Amino acid sequence: MALEKYRRKRDFSRTPEPASRIGRPIKGADPEEPFFVVQEHHASRLHYDFRLEAEGVLKSWAIPKEPLQDPYVKRLAIETEDHPLEYGSFSGRIPEGEYGAGTVSIWDRGTYRNLMAKKRHPKTLAESMRDGHIEIFLKGKRMKGAFALVRTGEERGKAQWILVKMWDAYVRSSTARAA
Numbered sequence: 682m683a684l685e686k687y688r689r690k691r692d693f694s695r696t697p698e699p700a701s702r703i704g705r706p707i708k709g710a711d712p713e714e715p716f717f718v719v720q721e722h723h724a725s726r727l728h729y730d731f732r733l734e735a736e737g738v739l740k741s742w743a744i745p746k747e748p749l750q751d752p753y754v755k756r757l758a759i760e761t762e763d764h765p766l767e768y769g770s771f772s773g774r775i776p777e778g779e780y781g782a783g784t785v786s787i788w789d790r791g792t793y794r795n796l797m798a799k800k801r802h803p804k805t806l807a808e809s810m811r812d813g814h815i816e817i818f819l820k821g822k823r824m825k826g827a828f829a830l831v832r833t834g835e836e837r838g839k840a841q842w843i844l845v846k847m848w849d850a851y852v853r854s855s856t857a858r859a860a
């Protein structure tokens with residue numbers, strides 16, 4: 682693992698360097714199946730924080746409306762800062778006056794596969810993110826199957842993406858598909 686040497690050389694009871702901010706491997710985790718988490722965050726506005734494990738951190742987006750299994754319903758997803766892996770199991774209350782004040786609960790969690798890794802021009806999740814087109818297969822309790830995240834632009838310095846459910850056996854659509 683990438684940070685093992687780094688860790689072995691240091692005594693974190695003495696150095697203020699971060700021991701776990703980046704890349705702490707999860708015991709028994711399959712490197713082909715990193716994890717994702719969605720946190721329901723009742724901040725000044727309710728939103729869903731969507732996070733994908735990649736490169737030792739959680740790549741993150743804030744989604745103002747609940748993600749659905751419906752390809753006809755596209756969700757805005759605003760890119761936010763990388764979070765430490767440990768954040769993936771965080772739930773609780775962020776006190777008043779702090780950034781993101783409000784309650785956080787785990788809305789969904791599971792593993793995912795990077796579908797771009799199997800394309801003719803394979804890409805890692807991080808490469809796909811830089812190129813603005815991610816395709817993943819989610820194995821959650823609520824979010825299941827293939828999803829795409831496509832970068833559409835930028836607003837107030839924040840990259841805007843669209844989250845779309847791709848057509849597969851996990852689609853739940855209330856909109857009847859035209860024959």
Ligand code: MN
Nearest residue numbers: 722730743781
């Ligand atoms: Mn949030």
